Every structure is written in C-alpha cells, then in structure tokens.
Amino acid sequence: MPRLNDQIRYWMLVLPALAIMVIFYILPVLGIWEISFTEPATGFGNYVKMTESNAVKTSFILTFRVAAITTVGCLLLGYIVAYAISNFVSRLTPLMMALVLLPFWVSVLIRSFSWIILLGRSGLVNDTLRDIGLVTSPLRLMHNELGVLIAMIHVMLPFAVLPMLANMRGISRSYTDAARGLGASEWTAFRSVYFPQTLPGVFSGALLVFVLSLGFFVTPALLGGGRVLMISEYITYQIQEFLAWGLGSALSVALLVATALVLLIAARFVNLKSALLERN
Amino acid sequence: MKTSPFRIFFNTGAWAVLAFLLLPLLVVIPISLTDTSYIGLPKEHLSLQHYENYFSSAEWLGATWTSIWIGVAVAIAATVLGTAFSIGCWLISSRASTIARWVLIVPILVPPVVQSLGFYRFWVKLDLIDTYFGVILAHTLLALPYVSISVFTALANLDRRITQAARSLGASVWQTVISVIIPAIRPGMLTGGIFAFIVSFDEIVGVLFLTVRTVNTLPKQIWEGIQESIDPTIAAVATFLVVLSLIATAAVSLRKKTA
Numbered sequence: 419m420p421r422l423n424d425q426i427r428y429w430m431l432v433l434p435a436l437a438i439m440v441i442f443y444i445l446p447v448l449g450i451w452e453i454s455f456t457e458p459a460t461g462f463g464n465y466v467k468m469t470e471s472n473a474v475k476t477s478f479i480l481t482f483r484v485a486a487i488t489t490v491g492c493l494l495l496g497y498i499v500a501y502a503i504s505n506f507v508s509r510l511t512p513l514m515m516a517l518v519l520l521p522f523w524v525s526v527l528i529r530s531f532s533w534i535i536l537l538g539r540s541g542l543v544n545d546t547l548r549d550i551g552l553v554t555s556p557l558r559l560m561h562n563e564l565g566v567l568i569a570m571i572h573v574m575l576p577f578a579v580l581p582m583l584a585n586m587r588g589i590s591r592s593y594t595d596a597a598r599g600l601g602a603s604e605w606t607a608f609r610s611v612y613f614p615q616t617l618p619g620v621f622s623g624a625l626l627v628f629v630l631s632l633g634f635f636v637t638p639a640l641l642g643g644g645r646v647l648m649i650s651e652y653i654t655y656q657i658q659e660f661l662a663w664g665l666g667s668a669l670s671v672a673l674l675v676a677t678a679l680v681l682l683i684a685a686r687f688v689n690l691k692s693a694l695l696e697r698n
Numbered sequence: 699m700k701t702s703p704f705r706i707f708f709n710t711g712a713w714a715v716l717a718f719l720l721l722p723l724l725v726v727i728p729i730s731l732t733d734t735s736y737i738g739l740p741k742e743h744l745s746l747q748h749y750e751n752y753f754s755s756a757e758w759l760g761a762t763w764t765s766i767w768i769g770v771a772v773a774i775a776a777t778v779l780g781t782a783f784s785i786g787c788w789l790i791s792s793r794a795s796t797i798a799r800w801v802l803i804v805p806i807l808v809p810p811v812v813q814s815l816g817f818y819r820f821w822v823k824l825d826l827i828d829t830y831f832g833v834i835l836a837h838t839l840l841a842l843p844y845v846s847i848s849v850f851t852a853l854a855n856l857d858r859r860i861t862q863a864a865r866s867l868g869a870s871v872w873q874t875v876i877s878v879i880i881p882a883i884r885p886g887m888l889t890g891g892i893f894a895f896i897v898s899f900d901e902i903v904g905v906l907f908l909t910v911r912t913v914n915t916l917p918k919q920i921w922e923g924i925q926e927s928i929d930p931t932i933a934a935v936a937t938f939l940v941v942l943s944l945i946a947t948a949a950v951s952l953r954k955k956t957a
Contacts, residue, residue: 427871430787435779435842436798443839446816470799495715502712517953523943524723525900527917528936531924532722535729535737542725544730575719604704633809635903640924650811670812677807695799
C-alpha cells in the first residue's frame with residue numbers, strides 16, 4: 419500500500435512540467451496540422467498547392483543541400499578538433515576545450531552579425547583583399563549560399579565536436595598501440611583501428627547538426643539577405659507577407675515530418691537515447 | 699612525444715579550426731570602437747561614441763533590462779519545474795517516465811519557426827500576445843529540455859541506496875527530496891538554471907512572433923537594428939556580450955581545473 423502512495427507522490431513531481439509542456443507546447447504544435455487542413459478551406463488544398471509549387475520544391479532542395487553541406491563541413495572540422503583534444507595531452511588542452519565551448523555563450527544572432535561585418539560588400543574581408551590589391555571589385559561573399567554555409571558551419575561546429583569528443587574519451591589507447599606495435603603505420607592504425615571506433619560519435623554529431631540545420635532560421639535569414647530562402651524563412655515569408663496561414667502551416671507540417679523521418683532513419687545508426695536524452 | 703606528419707596535421711588543423719571559431723567573435727571589438735558612423739574599422743582614432751550611444755539610449759537599456767529579468771524569471775521557473783520533473787522521473791524510473799522525459803525534450807527537435815507558429819495561434823486565443831507573461835511562458839517551455847537533461851545527468855551519478863536509506867530511516871518522500879536529493883544535485887540544477895537563462899536571453903524567433911511593441915528584448919532590438927540600419931551600436935552591445943562570454947568561459951574552465 420505505501421508503495422502505491424509513493425508512486426502517486428513521484429508522479430506529482432513529474433506532472434507540473436509535463437502538463438505545461440503538453441498543454442502549451444505539444445498541443446499548439448499539433449494545432450498546426452489542423453490549420454493546414456482548414457485554412458482557407460477544408461481539405462488538402464494547401465498540400466496540393468505545396469506539391470505543385472516550384473518555389474516550395476526549390477526551397478526544400480536548398481534546405482536539405484545547405485543542411486547536408488553544413489553537416490559534412492562540421493564533421494570534417496569538428497573531427498580534427500575532437501581528435502586533437504582527446505589524443506594529444508598538453509598544457510593547452512583545457513584552452514582548446516574552452517574555445518569549443520565559448521560559442522555556446524554567444525548568441526547565434528551576435529555570431530551571425532559578426533559574419534555580416536566580415537563578409538559584407540564593404541566588409542572586413544573584402545576591404546582587406548582590396549587594400550592588399552588582390553581584388554579590384556568586392557567579392558560576393560554574403561547574400562548567397564556561400565555566406566550562409568560559412569556562418570552555419572561556424573554556428574553548428576560545437577554541436578558536432580561535443581558528441582565526438584564524448585565518444586573519443588571512451589576509446590582506450592591500447593587498440594591503436596597494439597596496431598602500432600604490430601607494425602601498422604600511424605595512418606593505418608588510425609584508419610583501420612581508431613576511426614571505426616569513433617563512428618558512433620560521428621553519427622550522433624551528424625544527426626544533431628543535420629536536424630538543427632534543417633529548421634534553422636536566424637543565420638540563413640541574416641546572411642542570405644532574402645536570396646537563400648530556406649524552408650523556415652519561406653514559412654515566415656508566407657505568413658508575414660501573404661498571411662497565408664494555411665500554406666505556412668502545411669509547410670511547417672512538411673518540415674516536421676521531414677525532421678521526424680531523419681530521426682527515424684538515424685535511429686538505425688545512432689543510439690538516440692544517448693545522443694539526445696543523456697547528452698551533457 | 700615524437701612529431702610526425704600525422705600529428706602535425708591534426709594539431710595545426712585543430713588550432714586552425716579553433717581560430718575559425720574564435721576570431722569571428724572578436725571582430726565586433728574593433729568595430730565597436732570605430733570613430734565612423736557606419737560599420738567599419740576605426741579610421742583616425744578610437745572612439746567610445748557607440749558605447750555612449752548605448753548608455754544614453756532608453757531603447758537599448760530598456761531592452762537589455764527586459765531580457766535580463768525575463769531570463770531570470772525563466773531560469774527560476776524552468777529550474778523549479780524541471781528539477782521536480784527529473785527527480786520524479788528518476789524515482790519512478792519506469793517505461794512511462796522515460797516517455798515523459800522524451801516528451802520534455804521535444805522543443806530541442808522542433809524547428810523554431812514551427813513552434814513559434816504554434817505558440818502564436820494559441821497565445822492569440824489566450825490573449826498572451828505582446829505580454830511579458832506570454833514570453834516567459836514560451837521561454838520556460840524552450841528551456842525545460844536543457845534543465846531536465848542537466849538535472850538528470852546529476853541524478854544519474856547519485857547512488858539510489860542513499861535515498862533508500864533515508865526512506866527506511868523514516869523520512870517522507872518530501873523530506874528525502876528536499877534534504878537528500880536536492881543538496882546532492884545542486885551543481886546540475888545550477889547548470890540547468892544557467893542554460894535556461896541563456897536560452898531565454900538569446901531567444902529571437904519566438905519573440906518576433908509573440909511580441910509587437912510592448913515587449914522589447916535585447917535580441918529583438920539587435921535583430922531590428924541589423925534589418926534597418928547596421929549601426930555600430932550593435933557592435934558595442936555585441937562586444938559586451940562577447941567579453942562576458944569570454945569571462946564566463948574562463949571562469950568555468952578555471953573552476954574545472956581547481957576542482
């Protein structure tokens with residue numbers, strides 16, 4: 419009997435946060451599905467419009483392309499950092515770690531603003547290139563996909579480094595040492611012994627970066643200057659400019675479904691529980 | 699340690715990537731000291747005019763103050779709710795409580811624009827648009843995943859036998875939670891609270907959807923500043939925030955070193 423009472427008490431601790439989350443978050447997000455089928459008229463009108471629109475198709479392809487390139491870029495750059503931090507022990511290791519964490523303290527807005535200063539037509543990069551005589555007219559580094567990608571990789575990089583780092587910390591040196599002792603070169607030992615063990619970390623990092631990039635709004639909106647319409651910006655555009663709530667909601671549903679599909683596919687390769695629920 | 703091309707590649711590569719992470723954050727510093735009225739490097743001398751501009755602008759100061767107190771309110775609300783939630787889930791530890799934990803981290807996965815759209819429609823019905831409470835509520839929901847994850851991490855390191863001992867010595871559930879569990883997970887709660895503050899302090903998409911004129915937060919002020927005219931005052935604000943982050947990072951890594 420007291421056991422049952424305890425269970426009820428435990429659930430009373432859980433309930434306030436859970437109830438608020440369900441009522442004020444989950445239900446409103448599900449409400450978007452309803453809007454997509456009811457405004458402006460009941461039926462599948464918005465979805466028909468969505469699938470027939472070339473602009474929507476372009477935006478979805480662009481979104482997946484930017485997310486994919488960002489993910490690959492973050493994994494390549496992040497792997498090198500994670501590897502150096504976990505394998506080369508030196509006095510500077512804590513500094514390296516601090517530099518990885520630093521961007522988390524600076525808002526995405528400020529980081530995007532910094533890239534605007536750097537990449538603009540008369541930004542620092544263009545000014546410097548002109549002053550040293552490398553270019554005569556400013557390069558287009560911003561308001562295009564290149565600018566969005568550079569800033570996105572910068573913003574997402576820590577999300578790739580941390581899961582890889584957590585994984586690499588758990589890898590024992592003895593396997594690589596054994597391979598070296600048996601005559602493998604440093605490179606071979608890395609490629610055939612060390613690298614395969616790091617794949618779980620690589621996949622978690624990839625998942626995190628890809629999912630966050632799919633729905634990203636701030637950086638593409640600021641660096642793209644209206645020319646790189648990723649799906650999130652496309653949705654706000656529909657709603658703010660055309661008050662097309664129905665279409666905007668249908669696009670939101672499509673983006674949600676796309677995100678869910680990515681997670682479902684990823685669940686085959688990544689331990690979602692350790693990647694999301696138990697990350698630090 | 700021997701040096702080899704392999705090691706040199708990874709070491710220099712890592713430092714190059716870290717420079718790529720750090721240097722763009724620092725460009726706001728020289729820009730904020732410019733003597734020009736547009737974004738650019740100082741031309742003739744350094745000037746503090748953009749800092750003066752910030753400190754004499756009721757709009758910028760008001761937005762900063764709003765962001766700080768909303769952030770504190772969110773940190774308190776999310777830490778209280780999220781800590782109770784995580785402790786409850788930890789004590790239950792069944793399939794149902796794991797599902798509850800998944801529900802609570804949904805806001806990390808839903809794209810910001812999509813959730814803001816949902817908020818907007820519901821907040822209109824509740825008459826919460828352009829109210830401080832509306833923003834605090836939305837931010838608390840967005841901060842809850844971070845609090846629950848960091849508190850749960852702290853709980854995972856706590857020995858269950860300690861709470862069992864407290865119970866068998868006659869402590870009630872509440873006494874166990876308050877005198878045994880909470881003191882043990884305080885670092886996790888603190889981390890969660892700091893995360894919650896930062897989530898709220900930096901949040902922009904929700905604020906753009908949920909506020910009109912009454913509520914003006916710092917990110918919104920920066921956002922509008924970037925959209926309208928790129929004014930070096932933004933660089934002055936950004937410098938404050940970057941310097942604060944540098945100090946915070948240094949403090950955290952120093953504390954880790956001594957711990």
